[in-house]
Amino acid sequence: MDNNKNYITPEGLAKLKAEYHALMHVERPKLVEVVAWAASNGDRSENADYQYGKRRLREIDRRVHFLTKRIEDAELVDPKQMKGTTVLFSATVTLVNEEGDEVVYQIVGEDEFDPKVGKISWKSPVARALLGKKIGR
Template identity: 60%
Template sequence: MSKAFTKETDGADDDELSLPALPAHGKNYITPAGYKRLRDELLDLIDNERPKIVDVVHWAASNGDRSENGDYLYGKKRLREIDRRIRFLTKRLEIAEVVDPSVHSGSDQVFFGATVTYVDDEGGERTITIMGIDEADSSESQVSWVSPVARALLKGRIGDDVLLPTPGGVRSLEILNVVYPPARLQMQGDL
């Protein structure tokens, strides 16, 4: 068979490739704000973006020849992307375990949601916030709770030295400060 008649796949439709790894127990800890962001994104995709693209695809299909119809081809591709993201968000929200870090406000021990300042054995000081897998943003100094540095810091207290295994060897981190967001009043519609 000629190569012209074979279907090329780039694996982009494989949902499992895009999922960040979860620990073996399958918990997906997330802050209330992170859960709300994911849920809002899911609802926006379902209620707004997908219906708009469906209308474009329907209009483009009514124009005749679909093989050279850019609106139709792009619309179908975009629908696949939206549907893939909807499946991803639905799966993640189903296993999400919302944890409010403000319950630890005033504690000197590191738990999920803590903003931790530490100094490494070379004197470099750094502040990070331990977040959920789906909400951590490294550009905002946020790390996932399953990251090596977060796992090393979890359960430590101010003044503790914890060990962080790295490819270059074991590093020592001293916890200088632990801060949690202040407690807030829960509104009925928050989650």
């Protein structure tokens, strides 16, 4: 796998797009209205609504820029299209430890990992150890 690629599952890409949409089409327009209203009230140096609004707009713009780049660079990998016995990106793997306890992981993209629900980044040490392995090995 190419370390420079942004591999992602359809579910992960949908989440990035949903966050982008919420920021650009819901939160940002409301915030622009608040900032415009606050600016119209006069002295901006002591206007908390204006100062907070401008700061939050910069945060939103940075996040939107980041999301745009990640979405543009996304290399979509659909787990439903993956077949076989070799562990590849988007695979769901069940590991059994020495005590016989099972742990289930899905190997996902950097933007969608969530260890609490068993989703690990394909760049993590555990995923790196699993990629390319066959069932039972």
